[in-house]
Amino acid sequence: MEGKSPNRLNESDAFGALLLDIGISLMQAGANNSRIKITMADLAAVYHYEPDITIGSGSVSLILRDEDGNTLFSNIRSTSVHGINFSIISGLSRLSWSAEKNNWSQVELKKNFLECRKPAYYPRLTILFFVSLAGAAFCYTFGGGYIEMAITFIATFCGLFVKQQLTRSNFNTYFCTYAAAAVASMFVGLFEGAGILTVSPINAFSTCVLFLIPGVLLINSFIDLLDGNTISGIVKGVNALIHTLAIALGLLTTIIILNLKG
């Protein structure tokens, strides 16, 4: 490191910090470990650095070296925020490709990264409507009729609304899942109790909570396990399992309260 100019060191400090920001943003957006590593390594290669990247269940550590093997930067960053945002993952994954193609400076890279990190979100009502439509669609594919579809639509709408409200109030994520499952299934149960349904609402019951299924976590868990990131894979798998149990508990609450016979 002795032979390196202060400019080069400052530059690598700034670049290292930016790379860690990108890694953490990808993690927060729900990317799997392999995606985080590939994106960071590709970006480092574009700017002629050789990275050593280690990803934990909630942290990213990075060592940057130059072509001669001298360590220029070493740091670790962690996060406790985890969500799902595919726009961020897409935008950040394209960064290395765009940086190489357009010959971006590090300043331009940072500017584009900040733009990618704040993507446009769908309006809340749009999310509620389309996710509820997805619930109704599931109901149809599982053999439900149009009345069941309508009930599933409203039940999903209520469940998702409750989940969004609780998430905004910073409640525990598993509790949010439990409460949303309980509210959505309770809604279907009330219809059955009121005698509006002539058939057993099994399709409406089982599909009104499908928006809570941790599909991304489950797939990422298996990808991490197959990639050799065993601990991260197990953490994600256990996380998905607890969400699934919270859904089951929500359904159980409704079944016990309304004394449903299935």
Add this chain to the structure above:
Amino acid sequence: MADWINILLKAFWCGSAAVGFGILFNVAKENLIVVMLGGFIVGLIKFSALKYVSPSIVLASFLAALVMGIYSMIIAQIRHEPLMTYATPSVIPLVPGVFAYRTMFGLIKLSSAAGDEYSRILSDTARNGALTLFIILSFVLGIIIPYQIGKDISRKIVKKGMV
């Protein structure tokens, strides 16, 4: 209703479900049509396989996910996007919600059942639980196999380019 119309209708609703989850996962607007087409393909393959190939829902889910994985890999390569952006919302219609519900409901009933009733519920619950597990495994593996193969091919291309 003719079988093929029923299959097309179910495929259409699978596509709609995929769009709903695409919006929930904040997939960019320009990618939603790809996600919808992915969901449609998943539904088409799953219900066609169930009708014309084998009544096994595990096999049908695996085939649907495998085709979806290949479709996502091709689109991802063309658009320079991660495969999961397209694959994850599109395979959500394969989630075995009804079997999972029956398993959970069976477990609840087991706690108060006795005698012959207990054996019948236990066998139904075990069957539904196994089906749930294998369907989830089949569609996750169906997606991961093309993903891993695509990654290996990309690595080889990069290595060749370096030599």
